[in-house]
Amino acid sequence: MGATGDASRDRVTIYHIEGRRSFRVIWLCEELGISYDLVFKPGDVLGSMVQLRKEYPLMPLAPTIRLRGEFMVESGAILDVLVARYGKGQLVPPVESSDYLKHAQWMHFAEATAMCRMATDRFLALATGVEVTAVPIGYRLGEPIDKPALVGSRGIFDYLEDYLSRNRYFGGAEFTAADIMMHYAVRGARLLVWIDLADYPKVAQWKLTVEARPAFARATGAALPGGADEFGLPLGQPLPFSPPPQKPAASHK
Numbered sequence: 001m002g003a004t005g006d007a008s009r010d011r012v013t014i015y016h017i018e019g020r021r022s023f024r025v026i027w028l029c030e031e032l033g034i035s036y037d038l039v040f041k042p043g044d045v046l047g048s049m050v051q052l053r054k055e056y057p058l059m060p061l062a063p064t065i066r067l068r069g070e071f072m073v074e075s076g077a078i079l080d081v082l083v084a085r086y087g088k089g090q091l092v093p094p095v096e097s098s099d100y101l102k103h104a105q106w107m108h109f110a111e112a113t114a115m116c117r118m119a120t121d122r123f124l125a126l127a128t129g130v131e132v133t134a135v136p137i138g139y140r141l142g143e144p145i146d147k148p149a150l151v152g153s154r155g156i157f158d159y160l161e162d163y164l165s166r167n168r169y170f171g172g173a174e175f176t177a178a179d180i181m182m183h184y185a186v187r188g189a190r191l192l193v194w195i196d197l198a199d200y201p202k203v204a205q206w207k208l209t210v211e212a213r214p215a216f217a218r219a220t221g222a223a224l225p226g227g228a229d230e231f232g233l234p235l236g237q238p239l240p241f242s243p244p245p246q247k248p249a250a251s252h253k
């Protein structure tokens with residue numbers, strides 16, 4: 001199936017909040033050379049949220065886009081539409097390939113399982129007043145399989161590490177939109193559930209690889225004009241959650 005949209009004629013309006021999921025859409029547009037306009041208030045996360053509510057009060061989520069006069073939410077669906085319409089076969093494996101199954105899985109896993117389960121762990125911690133590392137840990141790879149446990153944040157990262165020990169990208173052999181979807185979940189895990197990528201070297205290496213892409217740098221410049229902190233959030237803005245404690249510096253005898 002070829003692309004049908006005209007990326008030189010269409011412009012995507014992206015309602016953006018700095019450090020939030022709208023970064024995915026900006027990064028994808030930079031990868032594919034899609035023209036876009038950003039609507040947000042630089043340096044003012046709350047102001048950007050209020051502006052978004054005024055523009056699309058029905059479901060004011062970041063990202064929201066407007067394309068040919070229509071509003072749309074859900075980052076994974078937005079990426080699918082932009083890739084199908086303007087990608088000319090880029091950022092998605094051929095439908096008949098085995099990589100297409102991987103790509104499709106991770107396109108959905110990023111929100112439906114990774115972000116969902118990590119947010120569940122965080123909200124459980126907030127509701128019970130304990131540190132996020134004190135909530136029940138859930139199922140982990142390598143544990144006895146007859147032990148009843150739901151999948152939690154660390155089980156997710158065990159799975160990512162296992163997958164990336166056998167595959168270069170979440171898209172399979174090549175970088176795809178699934179890597180853009182998963183990047184937000186991986187980067188957010190440090191603040192959301194205090195996952196330390198030092199424990200997941202394959203995931204850490206993949207993150208470095210995708211962040212080295214020129215389109216990632218261009219997207220970061222556009223999405224976070226005042227600079228980003230270690231969590232990918234705008235510098236100088238209040239953090240939404242308490243950050244992980246600093247590890248004591250290694251002592252050298």
Ligand SMILES: N[C@@H](CCC(=O)N[C@@H](CS)C(=O)NCC(=O)O)C(=O)O
Nearest residue numbers: 020021060061062063074075076111
């Ligand atoms: N599954 C949605 C999640 C969108 C979402 O929750 N975005 C956050 C920012 S990262 C938001 O708009 N939060 C405001 C709210 O929850 O009201 C997606 O992937 O687009």
